[in-house]
Amino acid sequence: GDSVTQMEGPVTLSEEAFLTINCTYTATGYPSLFWYVQYPGEGLQLLLKATKADDKGSNKGFEATYRKETTSFHLEKGSVQVSDSAVYFCALSEGGTYKYIFGTGTRLKVLA
Amino acid sequence: KAGVTQTPRYLIKTRGQQVTLSCSPISGHRSVSWYQQTPGQGLQFLFEYFSETQRNKGNFPGRFSGRQFSNSRSEMNVSTLELGDSALYLCASSSPDWQHSYGGYTFGSGTRLTVV
Numbered sequence: 001g002d003s004v005t006q007m008e009g010p011v012t013l014s015e016e017a018f019l020t021i022n023c024t025y026t027a028t029g030y031p032s033l034f035w036y037v038q039y040p041g042e043g044l045q046l047l048l049k050a051t052k053a054d055d056k057g058s059n060k061g062f063e064a065t066y067r068k069e070t071t072s073f074h075l076e077k078g079s080v081q082v083s084d085s086a087v088y089f090c091a092l093s094e095g096g097t098y099k100y101i102f103g104t105g106t107r108l109k110v111l112a
Numbered sequence: 113k114a115g116v117t118q119t120p121r122y123l124i125k126t127r128g129q130q131v132t133l134s135c136s137p138i139s140g141h142r143s144v145s146w147y148q149q150t151p152g153q154g155l156q157f158l159f160e161y162f163s164e165t166q167r168n169k170g171n172f173p174g175r176f177s178g179r180q181f182s183n184s185r186s187e188m189n190v191s192t193l194e195l196g197d198s199a200l201y202l203c204a205s206s207s208p209d210w211q212h213s214y215g216g217y218t219f220g221s222g223t224r225l226t227v228v
Contacts, residue, residue, distance in 0.1 A: 034216060036219075042221050043118075043202055043219035043220050043221045044202065044219040045219070046217070046218070049216050098143060098167060098168055098206075099145065099157045099160055099168050099170070100145075100147075100155075100157065100217070102154060102155040103154075105154060105155075
């Protein structure tokens with residue numbers, strides 16, 4: 001079945017460091033890909049999305065490019081802030097199925 | 113505009129009891145999904161409703177059920193609670209233009225259920 005694999009956390013960075021969180025997927029069709037962020041005690045917030053190959057999703061300085069050839073959707077940010085500390089989830093959704101398959105989440109901790 | 117509202121935020125129940133959780137989607141959203149989040153299993157899809165019809169169901173036992181009302185509000189019910197049902201239950205809603213994953217779901221803050 002479809003699946004999403006994320007890099008293990010936690011990831012600890014200093015403020016202004018470059019961030020990469022790896023995400024790869026397995027899917028039989030042509031899924032849409034998403035990154036969600038969860039802050040402590042809260043639900044998930046959509047960070048960015050890409051619906052077809054080579055699309056780049058971006059929001060709040062975060063970016064991810066849908067790479068069909070490597071089945072990847074890595075999350076990047078050029079300069080992280082303390083406020084970016086949260087858990088990040090990669091997810092896919094097969095067209096028309098209306099459900100997500102989530103990765104296990106990667107906890108990011110940014111130190112001042 | 114108001115977000116997805118889940119009630120209650122916290123709940124403590126005893127093994128064997130049943131529980132009902134409520135979700136009010138964003139106004140105009142007709143698709144509502146439920147997810148269970150646990151440290152061990154992560155986020156797992158429970159079911160999805162659209163216009164009062166269940167369209168998708170995850171791999172959970174029959175003790176987990178749900179429904180959607182004509183105003184799109186949704187409830188999920190867990191009967192005969194087990195200790196392993198302790199989790200954060202998240203509801204998410206999506207606008208009618210969610211087609212082939214062009215959109216995205218908006219999640220509520222969740223209901224944290226503890227079974228003792």
